[in-house]
Amino acid sequence: MLHMETVRQDTGVQWFEEYEEGAPWYLLILVTYGKCLYWVHQEKLMLEKGDLLLIPSGVPFYGKSIPTVMHEKYVAAFRDETSSPALPLLSAQDFCKWKTGKYELLLQRFRMMHEEWNEQLPYREAMCQSLALEILTHWNRELDEGKPTSVKERHIELMKAYIQNHYREKVTKEDLANAIGKSPNYAASLFSGVTGQTIGGYVHALRVKTAVYLLTHSRRTVADISDYLGYCDPSYFHRIFKRETGKLPAAYIKERELPVQ
Known part of the structure; x- marks a missing residue:
């Protein structure tokens, strides 16, 4: 232990x-x-x-x-x-x-x-x-x-770049396959094997990271942020957020940096 x-x-x-x-x-x-x-x-x-x-x-x-x-x-x-x-x-x-x-x-x-x-x-x-x-x-x-080959590392960077540009949308293994010119199953297997995360898990993590920033540095409501990040159901957003951070979105609103009056 x-x-x-x-x-x-x-x-x-x-x-x-x-x-x-x-x-x-x-x-x-x-x-x-x-x-x-x-x-x-x-x-x-x-x-x-x-x-x-x-x-x-x-x-x-x-x-x-x-x-x-x-x-x-x-x-x-x-x-x-x-x-x-x-x-x-x-x-x-x-x-x-x-x-x-x-x-x-x-x-x-x-x-x-x-x-x-x-x-x-x-x-x-x-x-x-x-x-x-x-x-x-x-x-x-x-x-x-062992270290992935340079080709695999390049493929991972291309897939991460695609997700970075589309994380507010639904991202599928077919999308990533097109980004690297490989089969969907190969793309999904390579991505999870190197990053330790599924495509969906990676997308959720990126969305929650953006949510934390918006919760603490903007005046947006939780519902607005949820919709902005592609979550149609606010209750689902709450569940994902709690799973990723251990807190509810409201906890970050309390830490919100408001502009000086």
Whole structure:
């Protein structure tokens, strides 16, 4: 079982962290913006958006911001209290750095973990343990499968670009197949295999991300936002939103940034 120590979000240009004899816990890191540096076992690592880093307990390291370069990242610290780790990642004695193809999925899990921890929600440790284990499991599967070929990566980028331009509409596997010149089943299988999400799940996540922005930065009503994002039934929008964020839309309206009168 994983025992969570803390979940935090680092933001800025003045971050510094050092453990000369190694931290007494694992550090699980996802960079979400900009770049930062780590030295692990005196090896220099440049981390940028989409990079994962796992530093086992007892491994000496230090990290810092790059001067004048803004960066953001999530950091989860945990102990593995099992005598026989369930994942190869947790059995390794050295660090692991990886550019994930499941960035959107893992970012959502890190956000939920950070929110659970910092808002001190009931049973937060159990929820954060399960989220951290899910992140590590997806990562280990990527390691087992290896990096997709450059052709597959290009196809994924084309499909993501199509969804970005049409996410307010119904997006089907036939649409993505046309975008890459392949069969619908191939497109759907490739997309879910690399991103860890179904086409529908990816579309919902993108819609909810837009909804969060509109709820906090506009005066639109929930019903208006639901209709704008392609949900004809507001109650269905509420269910999807709660599933993706753990909150109802009204919770974000309370945080709405109103213009100064």
